[in-house]
Amino acid sequence: MYRIGELAKACKINNDTLRFYEKNGLLRPSDRSDSGYRLYSEKDKEILQFILRAKGVGFSLAEIRELLSIEVDKANNACADVKELVDAKLLDVEQKLAELTRFQTSLTRLSEACCGGEESAEHCTILAALESDTSQVRHEHHHHEAS
């Protein structure tokens, strides 16, 4: 069992953030000590890591709460409910993945096209990489000739 400070430190967040998550229905510690300390289990830690990962990829706490509610309410929800929510989130995730892949392509293209030298980056732009096809970026970039 982790006490609040231990779990917070392990996950590099503020103690108050844990209390905040508890108050907002995201993560309730599995137990309390006699003196009232919050006691978090390994599973609690995994839930927290799930929350932090989800946050990192752009889910709001409300969305995360919704995802976690599957867990909490499993006895009172039908498989139909679960599947509906999961499939909706899956769509979200797949859309985000598509966007991110696009970003990755653009940034990679840009990074590869860029010489990394000390000259003016006249042709180095994210938007050029985003807007145009690969061919364009490679073509126009990087003459740096002595004028």
Next chain:
Amino acid sequence: MYRIGELAKACKINNDTLRFYEKNGLLRPSDRSDSGYRLYSEKDKEILQFILRAKGVGFSLAEIRELLSIEVDKANNACADVKELVDAKLLDVEQKLAELTRFQTSLTRLSEACCGGEESAEHCTILAALESDTSQVRHEHHHHEAS
């Protein structure tokens, strides 16, 4: 050229959000009409879409501003600066991609394991799918036998 309301409607955001982005150095309209109206070009629209996509995958406005500054300052930045920033963001993106892929795997696994019926979703949990290996989830899930 789009006027503020047109661009806002086209991109499904609030007019005020565009003014806000302008004030915060994210998107300045290419031109103004004689009467002072903001006039946005096609390129401005693409920048806006870039901003909205970036937001959607979890970049903060500060980070987006940084990405866009490559564009704005290109004449005053060396390729070295550009490459450094781009490579840093690329790392970010790749990390987000890894997380999202993990989410996708878990959600897909859960969705596939779930019958979608009206029975209690006792075994349907995100966390089970996240924590365990595929085998476990498939195994334990979905007996729904008449008790």
Next chain:
DNA sequence: ATAAACCTTTGAGTTAAGTCACAGGTCAAG
């Protein structure tokens, strides 16, 4: 030519997600 529907600026209010401050209880080490 006048109302409706835009636009302008400045500045205040809201929501999400923390973060901090206060007043006091608990516990391990010296």
Next chain:
DNA sequence: CTTGACCTGTGACTTAACTCAAAGGTTTAT
């Protein structure tokens, strides 16, 4: 048996990212 590092609760404050309000100018539609 006290000091310092924890913990408790309640509630106020902060930051990011909008969102709205007020007061007035402009354009379009009838």
